[in-house]
Amino acid sequence: MEQPVRSDLPVAERKGARLGRRLAPYLLGAPASLWLALFFVVPMFTMLSLSLQTCDPVTLACRLTWHVGEFPQAVGEFHAYFLRSIQYGGAATVIDLVVAFPLAYWIAFRARRKSFFLLMLLLPFFVSFVIRTLTWQFILSDQGLILGTLKNLHLLPQDFHVLATGWAVTAGIAYNFLPFTALPLYVALERIDPRVLEAAADLYASRSMAFLRVTLPLAIPGIFAAFLLTFVPAVGDFVNATILGGTSNLMVGNIIQNKFLLFTDYPAASALSAILMAVLLVGIALYSRVLGSRTIEEYV
Amino acid sequence: MQEVDVRLDRVTKDFGETVAVDDLSLDIHEGEFFSMLGPSGCGKTTTLRMIGGFEEPTRGTVYLGGRDVTNLPPYRRDVNTVFQSYALFPHLNVFENVAFGLRRKKVDKRDIDRRVREALELVDLRGFETRKPSQMSGGQQQRVALARALVNRPKVLLLDEPLGAVDLKLRKQMQLELKRIQEEVGITFIYVTHDQEEAMTMSDRLAVMRHGRAEQVGVPEDVYENPQTEFVATFLGASNLLDGELKEERDGISTVLLSGGDVVRLPSSRAPFRVGSAVRVGVRPEKIQIEADEGGEPPMGLNRVRGLLRMSTYIGVSHQYKVEGPGGAELTVWVQNLGARPAPRPGERVVLSWRPEHTFAVLPQGYAAEEEEAV
Ligand SMILES: Nc1ncnc2c1ncn2[C@@H]1O[C@H](COP(=O)(O)OP(=O)(O)OP(=O)(O)O)[C@@H](O)[C@H]1O
Numbered sequence: 001m002e003q004p005v006r007s008d009l010p011v012a013e014r015k016g017a018r019l020g021r022r023l024a025p026y027l028l029g030a031p032a033s034l035w036l037a038l039f040f041v042v043p044m045f046t047m048l049s050l051s052l053q054t055c056d057p058v059t060l061a062c063r064l065t066w067h068v069g070e071f072p073q074a075v076g077e078f079h080a081y082f083l084r085s086i087q088y089g090g091a092a093t094v095i096d097l098v099v100a101f102p103l104a105y106w107i108a109f110r111a112r113r114k115s116f117f118l119l120m121l122l123l124p125f126f127v128s129f130v131i132r133t134l135t136w137q138f139i140l141s142d143q144g145l146i147l148g149t150l151k152n153l154h155l156l157p158q159d160f161h162v163l164a165t166g167w168a169v170t171a172g173i174a175y176n177f178l179p180f181t182a183l184p185l186y187v188a189l190e191r192i193d194p195r196v197l198e199a200a201a202d203l204y205a206s207r208s209m210a211f212l213r214v215t216l217p218l219a220i221p222g223i224f225a226a227f228l229l230t231f232v233p234a235v236g237d238f239v240n241a242t243i244l245g246g247t248s249n250l251m252v253g254n255i256i257q258n259k260f261l262l263f264t265d266y267p268a269a270s271a272l273s274a275i276l277m278a279v280l281l282v283g284i285a286l287y288s289r290v291l292g293s294r295t296i297e298e299y300v
Numbered sequence: 301m302q303e304v305d306v307r308l309d310r311v312t313k314d315f316g317e318t319v320a321v322d323d324l325s326l327d328i329h330e331g332e333f334f335s336m337l338g339p340s341g342c343g344k345t346t347t348l349r350m351i352g353g354f355e356e357p358t359r360g361t362v363y364l365g366g367r368d369v370t371n372l373p374p375y376r377r378d379v380n381t382v383f384q385s386y387a388l389f390p391h392l393n394v395f396e397n398v399a400f401g402l403r404r405k406k407v408d409k410r411d412i413d414r415r416v417r418e419a420l421e422l423v424d425l426r427g428f429e430t431r432k433p434s435q436m437s438g439g440q441q442q443r444v445a446l447a448r449a450l451v452n453r454p455k456v457l458l459l460d461e462p463l464g465a466v467d468l469k470l471r472k473q474m475q476l477e478l479k480r481i482q483e484e485v486g487i488t489f490i491y492v493t494h495d496q497e498e499a500m501t502m503s504d505r506l507a508v509m510r511h512g513r514a515e516q517v518g519v520p521e522d523v524y525e526n527p528q529t530e531f532v533a534t535f536l537g538a539s540n541l542l543d544g545e546l547k548e549e550r551d552g553i554s555t556v557l558l559s560g561g562d563v564v565r566l567p568s569s570r571a572p573f574r575v576g577s578a579v580r581v582g583v584r585p586e587k588i589q590i591e592a593d594e595g596g597e598p599p600m601g602l603n604r605v606r607g608l609l610r611m612s613t614y615i616g617v618s619h620q621y622k623v624e625g626p627g628g629a630e631l632t633v634w635v636q637n638l639g640a641r642p643a644p645r646p647g648e649r650v651v652l653s654w655r656p657e658h659t660f661a662v663l664p665q666g667y668a669a670e671e672e673e674a675v
């Protein structure tokens with residue numbers, strides 16, 4: 001398709017080549033579009049329609065009744081879970097950004113064997129999500145390695161516990177999603193030309209000024225990506241709350257899971273999912289308006 | 301003379317095995333336009349980087365205004381750099397790029413606005429204020445880099461091929477502007493260029509560098525008229541070099557016997573070597589007169605050699621001749637096209653003559669390899 005158009009070819013063939021070139025982007029995009037349509041658009045509409053259906057509790061046969069009652073009920077009954085999810089997910093994302101930025105910065109600008117440290121960062125990913133989280137349950141357990149020792153040394157009261165608190169859930173999420181934060185940050189920082197930082201130093205910017213005025217603004221797309229890739233799955237997560245949070249720290253993900261699998265209340269589960277999605281989309285749209293149109297430069 | 305502004309004292313910079321700058325000492329005076337010339341990889345950029353503070357010398361000391369700044373970070377030096385690679389801030393528009401240094405120095409907002417606009421005017425980029433560097437051509441980016449450094453009016457400005465990507469016409473114009481600013485504001489310019497004409501016309505002094513050393517430092521005219529090494533003679537302008545032996549030195553006049561059998565004379569100050577040394581005698585192509593060999597004697601006191609005219613090239617303002625001289629040496633001659641005399645033709649026997657004071661001598665050295673590197 002990239003061959004030059006040969007003038008000695010019959011007109012029809014040349015036209016074909018030109019048509020091919022015009023079609024190329026669509027053809028290249030086709031597999032991805034098909035994939036999206038099949039595994040994203042269709043399920044999404046299925047979900048939305050399911051939330052407007054009414055199901056027989058015994059046979060589980062559902063019918064579209066345009067019954068919108070699930071939505072107010074979901075908000076009324078579970079708004080606390082939404083808030084908690086955003087709180088845990090948000091806190092975990094902030095923790096991840098704070099931890100991952102220096103880490104990514106160090107690997108991008110200072111480390112000698114970058115690929116080694118990137119591998120170290122990714123290594124926990126080779127272990128199943130659930131197993132990793134279970135390990136944290138073991139580490140944080142009331143009489144476990146850390147708390148047990150501290151209690152034996154009388155540094156902590158006997159009834160002190162971390163498990164089954166919001167702290168444990170937040171920490172678990174932060175731990176599990178750290179690479180999602182670190183990798184986009186690393187990519188953004190790695191792309192910064194060190195000569196630009198030299199220019200900043202040449203123009204009287206101290207190290208901290210150069211960081212504030214050059215490194216940070218250039219890293220903003222990476223920060224944005226890191227935030228998205230961490231915050232969105234973190235808010236919807238249910239594994240950490242299940243394993244580390246006990247019964248009183250459940251998140252929306254848990255409710256959805258329960259409604260779906262335990263109570264087979266498909267319309268309610270779908271409504272909850274739809275609301276979560278809407279909340280996240282609105283939040284992200286606002287957030288990208290702020291970060292997208294302005295740079296740190298204009299804030300300071 | 302004036303006060304020394306920048307001093308390199310026996311500075312060496314190693315990169316592992318590579319010696320980029322080798323025991324270099326330079327004194328650059330306040331308000332001076334100082335150029336560095338030399339083949340690619342001879343250490344020009346590295347030298348500038350050590351003055352700017354981006355590279356720490358392996359050995360030696362850098363002084364700015366008499367102060368030892370060897371270990372001072374760049375942002376604490378009153379020096380600005382026009383980087384060879386521009387290094388513009390990709391996230392800032394042209395205005396903010398140029399304003400960067402002024403903002404760091406907390407210059408008054410209104411002054412920033414005025415000075416940035418002046419600087420942009422200077423580099424002919426008015427109206428580009430809101431463009432991002434990625435939306436500009438290489439030459440335009442280079443001019444932004446120039447404006448960004450100039451606008452700060454530092455004591456010393458380091459320019460690493462600042463006009464390399466600018467087209468010829470604009471380049472001439474900006475050379476004049478740069479020279480004007482340098483003289484008006486009294487900034488010390490340290491200027492790296494590959495353009496010999498640029499270096500010759502703009503510099504107060506220049507250094508010809510090679511292998512991390514300064515082969516010769518001086519006023520352009522001196523370096524051109526009296527090159528002290530074979531490398532300088534061939535790197536800065538063209539030279540005809542003839543092998544010979546220094547035979548005699550009497551009354552300030554030295555005599556060299558060329559290997560082709562001719563004898564040439566030159567002022568002894570231009571051949572400061574021991575009698576008996578093997579030397580190469582040089583003369584610039586434009587200093588030579590060429591005429592048809594009619595067997596007669598040329599005016600007394602001139603150096604002369606006979607030869608066979610091989611090639612004649614008409615270049616409009618001048619003729620360029622290639623002459624096979626004594627012992628097969630090839631000589632180049634440029635003659636201004638005055639139209640007074642009929643030009644000799646290829647195949648004719650010719651006599652080349654030039655004045656002893658236009659003659660210089662250098663010690664022979666293997667330079668061919670580096671010359672290839674320089675291209
Ligand atoms: N960071 C570095 N690491 C290793 N070697 C380097 C480094 N910087 C420069 N060099 C080497 O030092 C020598 C001098 O380089 P420098 O950049 O000073 O040359 P230059 O005279 O500016 O050349 P050019 O005219 O091509 O810009 C070269 O041999 C180069 O390969």
Ligand SMILES: [Mg+2]
Binds near residue numbers: 344345346384460
């Ligand atoms: Mg260079």
